[in-house]
Amino acid sequence: MKKNERNAYLFLAPSLVLAVLFFMLPLAKSFTGSFLTISQSGKVLGFAGLRNYAALFGNPAFISSVANTLRFIVLFLPLNTFITLLAAALVRKKEKWTRIPEFIFLTPLALSLSALALVFKEMFRGSVSIMGRIFSTDVQWLDEPFTAMAVLVVLGVFLDFALDFILLLAAFRSTDRSILEAAEIDGASGARMFFLIELPAIGNMLSVTVLMALKDAAMISAPVMVLTEGGPFRSTETVMYFYYLEAFRSGNRGAETTIAVLMVLVSVLLMTLISRRRRNV
Amino acid sequence: MSEKACRTAKILMAALLSVIVLFPLFYTISASFFTPQDFTAEKALFLPSRLSLRNYALAAAHRYFGRYALNSFITALMTASIRTVLSVLSAFVFTHLEFRGKRILLIALLSTLFIPSDAMLYENYKTVAGLHLTDTYLGIILPSLFSASAMLLTAGVYLSADRDIYDAARIDGSGDMRYMASILVPLTSSVSATVFIQAFISSFNSYLWPLLVTTKPKMRTVQVGITMLGFAEEGEYGAQFASIVMITLPFLILLIAVRRLIMKSLSARIGE
Numbered sequence: 001m002k003k004n005e006r007n008a009y010l011f012l013a014p015s016l017v018l019a020v021l022f023f024m025l026p027l028a029k030s031f032t033g034s035f036l037t038i039s040q041s042g043k044v045l046g047f048a049g050l051r052n053y054a055a056l057f058g059n060p061a062f063i064s065s066v067a068n069t070l071r072f073i074v075l076f077l078p079l080n081t082f083i084t085l086l087a088a089a090l091v092r093k094k095e096k097w098t099r100i101p102e103f104i105f106l107t108p109l110a111l112s113l114s115a116l117a118l119v120f121k122e123m124f125r126g127s128v129s130i131m132g133r134i135f136s137t138d139v140q141w142l143d144e145p146f147t148a149m150a151v152l153v154v155l156g157v158f159l160d161f162a163l164d165f166i167l168l169l170a171a172f173r174s175t176d177r178s179i180l181e182a183a184e185i186d187g188a189s190g191a192r193m194f195f196l197i198e199l200p201a202i203g204n205m206l207s208v209t210v211l212m213a214l215k216d217a218a219m220i221s222a223p224v225m226v227l228t229e230g231g232p233f234r235s236t237e238t239v240m241y242f243y244y245l246e247a248f249r250s251g252n253r254g255a256e257t258t259i260a261v262l263m264v265l266v267s268v269l270l271m272t273l274i275s276r277r278r279r280n281v
Numbered sequence: 282m283s284e285k286a287c288r289t290a291k292i293l294m295a296a297l298l299s300v301i302v303l304f305p306l307f308y309t310i311s312a313s314f315f316t317p318q319d320f321t322a323e324k325a326l327f328l329p330s331r332l333s334l335r336n337y338a339l340a341a342a343h344r345y346f347g348r349y350a351l352n353s354f355i356t357a358l359m360t361a362s363i364r365t366v367l368s369v370l371s372a373f374v375f376t377h378l379e380f381r382g383k384r385i386l387l388i389a390l391l392s393t394l395f396i397p398s399d400a401m402l403y404e405n406y407k408t409v410a411g412l413h414l415t416d417t418y419l420g421i422i423l424p425s426l427f428s429a430s431a432m433l434l435t436a437g438v439y440l441s442a443d444r445d446i447y448d449a450a451r452i453d454g455s456g457d458m459r460y461m462a463s464i465l466v467p468l469t470s471s472v473s474a475t476v477f478i479q480a481f482i483s484s485f486n487s488y489l490w491p492l493l494v495t496t497k498p499k500m501r502t503v504q505v506g507i508t509m510l511g512f513a514e515e516g517e518y519g520a521q522f523a524s525i526v527m528i529t530l531p532f533l534i535l536l537i538a539v540r541r542l543i544m545k546s547l548s549a550r551i552g553e
Contacts (some may be wrong), residue, residue, distance in 0.1 A: 008380040011370040015390060017365075018427035023393040026404030042407075042465035083298075090295045101295040104303055106540065111306060112486045113505045115525045122312070122518060130308060133325040138454050158305065163547055170548035189288065219399050220541050224487045226508055240399055247403040247492070256403050263400035271395050 027264060032091065033257035040251035064234060065242035069151075072238060074216045075153045077213070080160055080213055085206070088159070088168035088192065100167075109162040117226035120155045145235035148228050152236050155223050164209050171205035172198065208277050215270045219263065240261070243247035282311045309529070313337070313522040320518045336519035337527070339512070345498050346524055347507030352418075353485055353528075356502060360422045360484035361477045364431055368476050372435035373461055377447055394429045399489065406493050416500045421491050425484060434549060438472040439465070471545075478546040503528050 004233070034052050037045040056062050068233040087105050124147075126133050127138030141147045175198065183197045199206075223238035224230060230237035230245070237245075239259065247256035312338055314329035314502065322330075335518055374380075375387055398405070398488075405424050414420030442465060450460045466473060489500040501509070512520040536543060 004378055005380040006437070008378040008383075010373045011374045011457075012386060012390075015367050015371045015427050015432070016386065017388050019393050022398070022405055022424040022427070023396045023401065024389070026401040026408070029394050029404050030401070071381050082359055086294070087302075090291055092300070098293060098295075103537075103540065104299040104546070107306055107533065109482075109543070110303060111309070111525075111527050112504055112528070112538055114488050114508055115309075115529060118525060119309050119523065122522070123305065123308060128321060128323075128325055130325045130327070131293075152476075154526060158302075159414060160303065166544050166547045170544075203440045215397075219301060219397055221399065225489070243400070243522060244402070244489075247407075260400040260404070264396055268395045268402070 030257045030260035034261050038253040056258045062276045065237050065239045069238045076156045076217050080157045081210055083165035087165045092172035105165045106162050114226050117223050124151050143232050148236050167209050171202040175201045204277050206248045309522055309525055315519040317516050336523035339520035341525040349503040350484045352504040356421045357481045357485040361481040361500050363426050364480040365473050365477045367429040368435040371432045372439050376436050376439040391429055416497045420494045435472050437468050475546040475549045477516050
């Protein structure tokens with residue numbers, strides 16, 4: 001073997017070992033496991049065919065976790081897209097005053113996931129909470145299904161806001177100047193200019209951002225865990241939180257392996273869409 | 282609408298959005314000075330009734346809080362350093378060397394982009410537990426050391442590196458390691474900085490994995506530990522907020538100091 005080749009394998013070895021150990025093998029194990037009957041202790045009891053999948057889709061708790069996740073996505077995605085796009089659009093042209101909001105829009109980066117979730121938990125802690133005062137209501141935010149979901153959605157937006165803002169702002173600012181100048185010469189201005197020229201120019205980046213937010217939303221579990229633990233009455237129990245409970249609390253290997261396989265399929269679908277878009281960026 | 286009115290409307294909207302965005306941070310800082318009574322006041326307070334550092338003293342005196350922060354710092358630093366080195370090595374191999382199986386190995390590594398690690402949580406937990414690595418730094422960092430997107434990001438930059446320099450370096454007899462260390466990496470330090478910053482932030486922020494692989498209090502990372510400080514249970518909500526401020530402040534300062542670098546790093550995904 002040439003020295004060249006030896007070096008190539010040597011340099012790749014650690015990455016390959018990690019990729020196999022923490023991505024490929026677990027995927028292979030989940031995939032094969034989803035067609036087997038496995039006991040809580042991990043013993044293979046026999047071939048199950050599609051019974052694990054049938055059991056999963058026959059489980060009302062799973063169906064409701066899918067519905068909860070979809071409800072989260074339907075509320076989160078439009079709100080998140082609108083708010084981040086608005087923020088980026090407002091400061092896209094550098095002026096004297098834009099420096100201040102531009103910095104403020106980055107600050108949510110400093111608050112980490114569990115810290116922000118804890119802060120939200122306190123801000124919405126029943127009728128004596130600060131949100132109760134601001135909206136002058138005594139709603140028990142986290143004890144009622146609809147408001148608990150709404151708080152989770154707002155938390156989700158705060159968690160994604162800074163990153164999406166940075167991506168969209170970078171897209172706005174890297175738009176080809178000549179396109180904008182040509183449009184200006186043609187007399188386009190203000191809202192027309194924005195909706196007909198600038199927004200389509202960042203279209204690809206916008207759809208990449210939306211798809212990535214969709215992927216995050218479909219996989220959401222940690223914010224649920226800290227904020228509501230799936231409650232009240234399992235109304236904020238998302239698919240991945242259900243996976244966590246089944247895998248680590250109930251030792252239900254059938255649910256664990258089948259959900260893993262299904263979530264990989266969802267991820268493959270979304271990542272394919274993302275990379276297709278990205279090629280055109 | 283006149284141009285001036287339009288500008289005023291924009292400023293007003295930006296101001297409104299700024300207030301909303303800043304509110305949780307403002308409330309966190311404010312509440313970190315609250316007395317226990319301030320939290321149960323009939324009308325919820327925006328500002329503390331008096332200024333006292335009692336909550337900070339409580340948080341700082343917590344048995345494990347300092348240890349949590351140290352654990353997070355160490356694991357984030359290890360993850361970021363090792364991931365950067367692995368990205369340099371693998372990106373170099375795929376852009377500079379020819380070898381059998383190149384295509385298939387590249388496809389294999391890139392396929393990991395499609396596998397969400399959250400869905401592999403249980404299997405990975407079993408692997409790490411099987412290696413007896415629970416409650417160790419290695420166990421916390423191992424599954425997130427390799428990142429295909431970091432490798433891609435680096436390789437994208439190396440593709441445009443001047444091949445003549447590499448060929449000349451090889452004729453001079455300098456090895457691949459030497460070429461990377463003294464020429465390639467210094468010339469492309471900005472992509473390595475990007476990989477490093479992204480990895481550091483994502484590792485420092487990770488919650489689920491460290492929660493699963495640590496059971497001993499002294500091995501917990503701050504993201505996990507902060508939810509288990511026990512202050513809220515004692516009615517000391519203020520100390521809970523003070524501890525959040527204490528881990529948030531360094532990042533806020535960093536954000537002020539190297540804002541451009543962080544923005545550039547985080548938007549670097551575009552080029553993938």
